[in-house]
Amino acid sequence: MLDSARPPVTAPASAPAPAPVAPLAPPSAPGLHVDASGRGVLGVVAPRAHAVELCVLRDGTEHRIPLPRYDGGMWWGPVEGLEPGTLYGLRADGPWDPAAGAFYNPQRVLLDPRGRATSHSTPLLSSMFAHEVDSLLRPAHGGAMVRATDDNAETAVWSVVDAPHEGVGRDGAPRTPWTSTVLYELHVRGFTALHPDLPPELRGTYAGLGHPAVTGYLRDLGITAVELLPIHAAMDEPHLARTGLTNYWGYSTLSFFAPEPSYATAAAQVAGPAAVLEEVRAMVRALHAAGIEVIADVVYNHTSEGGADGPSVCLRGLDAREHYWMDHGVFNDVTGTGNTINMRSAAVIDLILDSMRHWMTDFGIDGFRFDLAATLGRDDRGFRADHPFLRAVASDPLLRQAKLIAEPWDIGGYGWQTGSFPAPFAEWNDAFRNDVRSFWLEDPGRRERTGATQIGGVRDIATRLAGSADVFTRQDPAGIPAGHHVRSPWASVDYVTAHDGFTLRDLTVYETKRNEANGESNRDGTDDNRSYNHGHEGPLGPDVEPRTAEAIAAARRRAARSVMATLLLSAGTPMITAGDEALRTQRGNNNAYCQDTDISYVSWDRGEDELAMVETTRALLALRRRFERLRPPSFLGTADADAPARDQTAWFGIDGRPLEHDDWLDPHRHTLQMLRPGRPDDGHLVLVVNASLDDETVRLPSAPWTGRPVSVLFDSSLERPTPIVPGTMPPPETLDVAAGSFVVLLIGGVADSADRLV
Numbered sequence: 001m002l003d004s005a006r007p008p009v010t011a012p013a014s015a016p017a018p019a020p021v022a023p024l025a026p027p028s029a030p031g032l033h034v035d036a037s038g039r040g041v042l043g044v045v046a047p048r049a050h051a052v053e054l055c056v057l058r059d060g061t062e063h064r065i066p067l068p069r070y071d072g073g074m075w076w077g078p079v080e081g082l083e084p085g086t087l088y089g090l091r092a093d094g095p096w097d098p099a100a101g102a103f104y105n106p107q108r109v110l111l112d113p114r115g116r117a118t119s120h121s122t123p124l125l126s127s128m129f130a131h132e133v134d135s136l137l138r139p140a141h142g143g144a145m146v147r148a149t150d151d152n153a154e155t156a157v158w159s160v161v162d163a164p165h166e167g168v169g170r171d172g173a174p175r176t177p178w179t180s181t182v183l184y185e186l187h188v189r190g191f192t193a194l195h196p197d198l199p200p201e202l203r204g205t206y207a208g209l210g211h212p213a214v215t216g217y218l219r220d221l222g223i224t225a226v227e228l229l230p231i232h233a234a235m236d237e238p239h240l241a242r243t244g245l246t247n248y249w250g251y252s253t254l255s256f257f258a259p260e261p262s263y264a265t266a267a268a269q270v271a272g273p274a275a276v277l278e279e280v281r282a283m284v285r286a287l288h289a290a291g292i293e294v295i296a297d298v299v300y301n302h303t304s305e306g307g308a309d310g311p312s313v314c315l316r317g318l319d320a321r322e323h324y325w326m327d328h329g330v331f332n333d334v335t336g337t338g339n340t341i342n343m344r345s346a347a348v349i350d351l352i353l354d355s356m357r358h359w360m361t362d363f364g365i366d367g368f369r370f371d372l373a374a375t376l377g378r379d380d381r382g383f384r385a386d387h388p389f390l391r392a393v394a395s396d397p398l399l400r401q402a403k404l405i406a407e408p409w410d411i412g413g414y415g416w417q418t419g420s421f422p423a424p425f426a427e428w429n430d431a432f433r434n435d436v437r438s439f440w441l442e443d444p445g446r447r448e449r450t451g452a453t454q455i456g457g458v459r460d461i462a463t464r465l466a467g468s469a470d471v472f473t474r475q476d477p478a479g480i481p482a483g484h485h486v487r488s489p490w491a492s493v494d495y496v497t498a499h500d501g502f503t504l505r506d507l508t509v510y511e512t513k514r515n516e517a518n519g520e521s522n523r524d525g526t527d528d529n530r531s532y533n534h535g536h537e538g539p540l541g542p543d544v545e546p547r548t549a550e551a552i553a554a555a556r557r558r559a560a561r562s563v564m565a566t567l568l569l570s571a572g573t574p575m576i577t578a579g580d581e582a583l584r585t586q587r588g589n590n591n592a593y594c595q596d597t598d599i600s601y602v603s604w605d606r607g608e609d610e611l612a613m614v615e616t617t618r619a620l621l622a623l624r625r626r627f628e629r630l631r632p633p634s635f636l637g638t639a640d641a642d643a644p645a646r647d648q649t650a651w652f653g654i655d656g657r658p659l660e661h662d663d664w665l666d667p668h669r670h671t672l673q674m675l676r677p678g679r680p681d682d683g684h685l686v687l688v689v690n691a692s693l694d695d696e697t698v699r700l701p702s703a704p705w706t707g708r709p710v711s712v713l714f715d716s717s718l719e720r721p722t723p724i725v726p727g728t729m730p731p732p733e734t735l736d737v738a739a740g741s742f743v744v745l746l747i748g749g750v751a752d753s754a755d756r757l758v
Contacts, residue, residue: 030043030044036163036164038082044075044318045073054066054090084164100329101321111313114355115257116277117159118258121261124235129148131147168284170401176291195604206263206265210286220618223576226287232250233261234253245519245596254303300355301335301340303315308330310339334378335372343379366402367404383420419474448535465689502529502531509533513527515588536549553609561716562716574624579603581617633647650677653673654669671689673688684705685744686700688743693739695737700745710747715738
């Protein structure tokens with residue numbers, strides 16, 4: 001419910017509500033387990049607490065019920081009268097010794113870590129700290145951590161009892177194979193906030209994302225799965241509260257089980273948490289009906305409670321040392337947020353596993369993208385691919401059905417672990433991002449500025465086009481048969497942009513970040529952008545000579561098309577960032593985490609250039625669907641002219657001759673041909689990449705691959721895709737390839753003018 005709708009809290013009732021006879025055994029798992037009448041049992045993991053109370057809020061009066069039993073680190077007891085919609089919380093008592101990691105304060109209402117809904121969305125308040133803070137939310141009394149004595153029941157976020165039900169499961173889910181998956185990373189609010197075809201009350205909401213105007217757009221574009229930025233209930237960090245900004249991205253988790261209520265429609269928020277939950281379920285059902293899977297970006301590596309002087313709203317107040325990685329009372333921070341979830345704790349691992357099962361069974365979520373996933377595989381020895389959590393996920397009968405995507409790094413020691421996660425995990429491939437940006441943007445920019453031609457080469461871009469076997473075969477055990485690998489190319493989530501960093505358009509417009517709006521004097525955000533402004537920094541204003549401006553703008557658009565083609569036609573699982581298909585800009589902000597403004601929102605006000613880019617993206621995805629060999633299930637072998645197959649590849653230079661060893665090491669080479677053989681009846685695909693600053697004449701691959709008519713399927717030098725013209729070049733003609741262009745050819749095979757790739 002909305003904050004204004006929550007009744008004021010009066011003093012606790014003089015006597016606790018009567019309890020039935022206690023069950024003989026503790027609950028099988030922590031959390032609240034009640035039937036439709038509200039009768040059942042509650043378990044809370046708090047091994048170092050001296051006492052834990054259940055607090056029930058009815059008609060503005062708080063009833064406190066001690067949990068009488070303690071077993072195996074869990075406080076538990078019978079409950080009754082907790083009907084659906086009831087607001088409840090926890091209070092924990094124990095020592096106050098922040099230096100030792102003890103933050104107990106019974107004056108603070110805490111969320112149930114497994115509560116399935118929250119009462120409302122709220123800014124961070126001073127009453128959410130267990131210690132006394134000043135107006136800037138810093139420790140008062142000269143920085144000393146003095147336990148607060150005021151009660152915060154009136155301003156606390158409460159857990160809400162959800163109605164017992166079977167859950168929606170994944171009935172009706174598309175269950176798209178990995179090899180056919182195309183990911184689209186978006187923010188629930190930002191993607192729909194400005195959508196002109198949505199009723200105003202649905203913009204920026206779960207319901208808006210499930211609207212046919214939105215699902216139809218995604219389906220028609222060729223998207224098979226949306227990857228949602230966090231929709232777990234979240235709370236802002238103190239430094240943002242001081243500046244009046246918010247954590248727009250949502251990477252500041254308040255609850256692992258409850259959805260963020262502020263993304264629901266105003267009507268659902270007023271109706272109450274049950275309506276919010278149903279709106280989330282309806283969104284997932286609508287996306288499934290459109291053939292689109294839903295991947296949830298989950299932040300299990302840290303919480304919104306921050307470091308030593310952070311708020312106390314849930315895990316910290318129950319048992320900080322159990323739930324957070326602490327050494328002698330000091331928070332161990334490998335996430336950059338002040339705290340790190342304690343993956344050495346069986347209780348924490350169980351909490352995360354149950355959260356994942358809940359989102360799959362209750363909401364129908366199809367998979368998870370794990371933020372800073374290296375943290376989830378850490379113990380006292382560092383990152384382990386055989387960490388109990390990773391093993392548990394891979395062996396769980398339900399969870400192993402999900403699409404599992406790791407962001408394979410954190411900021412701790414040996415934090416970069418790309419390629420190290422076990423099957424069936426896929427991983428964000430930062431090597432793909434870096435090498436594609438360098439090939440099409442950074443290196444040409446350096447060559448233009450310096451005149452040096454020996455900047456670049458084709459080895460790295462070839463490796464990314466072929467599926468990044470260098471990264472994803474490193475786990476192959478000794479003795480594995482030749483040509484076999486533990487993992488597949490789809491394990492590489494190929495991306496060039498994400499929520500964090502420049503958009504695709506900004507990569508072609510800016511070489512310096514513009515993050516002043518974040519309030520950190522432009523110190524935040526990476527400086528390693530690998531971008532290219534094409535000779536002018538920022539938008540092209542009236543100060544730029546018209547013909548020069550036209551040439552720069554055209555070069556920027558061509559670069560964006562070439563990058564998009566590389567992303568969508570490489571082996572692996574492509575991920576598009578929302579709006580890149582329409583040249584979205586963040587005006588140079590490469591760290592818009594706190595920008596709940598039009599800086600972050602997707603614009604639907606699209607001119608000819610933006611619509612042309614949408615058409616290009618749609619055409620490329622159609623090309624990817626049409627040719628199965630562009631999405632191989634296994635890493636590619638060397639092409640055999642006598643027995644060509646779709647799982648093979650061959651590489652050629654600008655002169656049409658196969659590349660030799662020394663050619664791969666030549667930094668002067670900026671043009672490459674990748675041949676993907678097919679059966680005699682479906683021809684050979686040739687992908688030509690030319691990152692040179694000049695137009696090049698390219699001779700097609702040498703015999704025996706030539707000898708049949710050639711069709712041009714795609715050319716990034718064109719502003720819009722054009723109909724395929726079959727057999728336009730009788731062999732062995734050469735091909736003129738524009739500077740900075742990506743061209744796709746079909747040698748032989750069947751192509752007719754009906755194959756317009758839109």
